[in-house]
Amino acid sequence: MSEELQTIEGSKKEQYKTLIPQLKALIEGEDDVVANLSNIAAALRQTFGFFWVGFYLVKNDELVLGPFQGDIACTRIQKGKGVCGTAWANETSIIVPNVNQFQGHIACSSQSQSEIVVPIIKDGKVRSVIDVDSKELDDFDEIDQVYLEELAKILSDLF
Ligand code: SME
Secondary structure (H helix, E strand, C coil), rough: CCCCCCCCCCCCCHHHHHHHHHHHHHHHHCHHHHHHHHHHHHHHHHHHHHCCEEEEECCCCCEEEEEEECCCCCCCCCCCHHHHHHHHCCCEEEECCHHHHHHCCCCCCCCCEEEEEEEEEEEEEEEEEEEEEEEECCCHHHHHHHHHHHHHHHHHHHC
């Protein structure tokens, strides 16, 4: 894998379509989870300029902050708490158009306005979640969900 990430001008869908194969190639031949998730977070930030993008990892029955790009964030989240803990408990992706209207939202940054969380599931168990935050309201839709879920499937092999 070359060290250069190819990014294109175009629709969000086209950008994801260009990005996903590169992310696959990026983690090929490397089995270290932290190394891979770090590069994935960087590649997502580099491509889309996300305000915050990163991973929480399931450890001893709680979510613990993993590799991310963005401002400092809360380190531990309990199952069922916040958007991340709810996505974990429900084993589904969650799009939150307005975080102020999500009961129990955990505000790591007061600047965050909308959010998407996608669980990474292996052998029927959630191992991690992908969390992306935006400073804009209603910034995520089913295109993000479809492609981040595709990414989550690829990353499940790391666990
Ligand atoms: N807002 C998340 C917490 C993680 S930060 O956004 C990075 C939540 O409610 O689970």
